[in-house]
Amino acid sequence: MEKKKEVYGSVPSQKKHRISNKITNFFISIYGIFQFIKRFFKEAWRPPYEVSEIIKQCYNVGYRSLALISLTGFIIGIVFTKQSRPSLASFGATSWLPSLIGIAVIRALAPLITALIAAGKIGSNIGAELGSMKVTEQIDAMEVSATNPFKFLAVSRILATTLMLPLLSFYTAFIAMIGSFFNVHANESTSFTAFFKDAFIQISFLDLNASIIKALVFGFTIGVTGCYKGFNATKGTEGVGRAANEAVVVSMFLVFIEEMLIVQVVNYLRGM
Amino acid sequence: MNKEEDIIIAINDVEKxxxxxxxxxxxxxxxxxxxxVxxxxxxxxxxxxxxxxxAGLLLPDKGSVHVLGMEVNTLNARELQQLRLKIxxxxxxxxxxxxxxxKENLQFPLIRNKRHLTGKEVNEAINNVLESIxxxxxxxxxxxxxxxxxxxxIGIxxxxxxxxxxxxxxxxxSGLDPITCVEINHLIKHVQEQYNTTSIIITHDLTCAKTTADNIAIIADGKFVSQGKFNEVFHTADKRVKGFYDYNFITMK
Structure with missing residues (x-):
């Protein structure tokens, strides 16, 4: 029998119990998130599949983020190149700039920057949208009309962020490299072909795989956090604002922790 | 006289x-x-x-709720979904x-729960229901x-x-002007007659209750304190019931 999860308010807030209550609520949240993830894996494979909703969410997550990601990626490429040049120039090693940019962008910057932008733009959007639907009883309305709201709203959004983040991450990397190329070309007159040949010569198969895995994990994290916060929004419009805000803050926090852990694992595999 | 087998919703000693x-x-x-009701x-x-x-959106702490012969809080997800198609x-x-x-709001439950319908049939169903309201x-x-x-x-x-x-x-x-309230009350009666539904109307509007309901139940302190026809339920010494009636009809001095 599937028991419904009921959201209760905070535990009694007497001063002396405040700290222990916060710790208890923290562990309840952790348990809630794990239950949420478990339900995602259970529901994602089970028909009927909400294909049109998944495509719509992929469009929202991917296509609608392109403008912001293009601008950010391009500027990061230029600024990172400009900031790195003086240090390399002091060793007479400006010819290493394309390789340096290639490694930095593919290995770390592209997935991380894309994830942070997505956490801010998409995570907050999901948190606010689902939070608003929760407090205005639209999610309950879906449930009583015999539609599974978790499948329609959460599974589609989590799949969309998980699938789109790697694509957006590669797009960010490409745009950042283009930005870097403009700067390198303006200063060192390096050709397009020579720049990209130098940039990719240091990139290994492991780097590419690690970058894709990072983006997948970040996308999944942003989707799960946004949906979890939205589905558990309470207390009217104030709760919607809080859901959006917490979706961003928690996503970013988790993305940084995941980045650190994945880098450790990849460095271990690389033998460093 | 209502028969035992005619019971559609049976709520027994529910606590929450x-x-x-x-x-x-x-x-x-x-x-x-x-x-x-x-x-x-x-x-x-x-x-x-x-x-x-x-509707199975909340679980009772104690007691049982039978809807169309099924105990709501013991149903699994699939059974609950099937029951909800009837509610x-x-x-x-x-x-x-x-x-x-x-249109999309009306389409939403239809295309998910009646997948055999063609696009034309879905449009017809939407037009029919919109026409009826x-x-x-x-x-x-x-x-x-x-x-x-x-x-x-549209929600209805x-x-x-x-x-x-x-x-x-x-x-x-709630939150509607008196003329729109009358229209909604007529719609509730119309739904009962046209669709042959059994209904529960939650309200604190006595006009709505009097116009739409065959029977009334008054809830106070977590219990039903009076049940029966509209003209019967307020014939009681219970101050909570009398007070409720007075607030609705004696608002100006």
């Missing part, structure tokens, strides 16, 4: 509390086929909690999907473009499109 505060404290009622009570008396328990729930806030047009001209409007009364009616239409056997109305007239 939130954070240690008791909201429902031993609710018992039987609702028969084709009957409209209004549940009256003050704000926060647990009326909405009760119909959410009937229409009209929310207090209408709960229309903001990002969809009226007199809002065919709102087909391509967004919920934000509708008035409060129109939103309520969205539940009617699945031809439910039971209708649950949560505060159908």
């Amino acid at each position: 509390s939130f954070n240690g505060i008791s909201v429902l404290n031993g609710i018992t009622i039987n609702i028969h086929k084709g009957e409209n 209004a549940i009256l009570g003050r704000s926060g008396s647990g009326k909405s909690v009760l119909i959410k328990i009937i 229409g729930f009209s929310f207090q806030s209408s709960a229309l999907y903001d990002s969809m047009t009226v 007199g809002l065919l001209d709102t087909l391509h409007k967004m919920p934000a473009e509708l008035s409060g009364g129109q939103r309520k009616r 239409a969205r539940t009617l499109i699945l031809n439910p056997e039971i209708m649950l109305y949560d505060e159908p007239t």
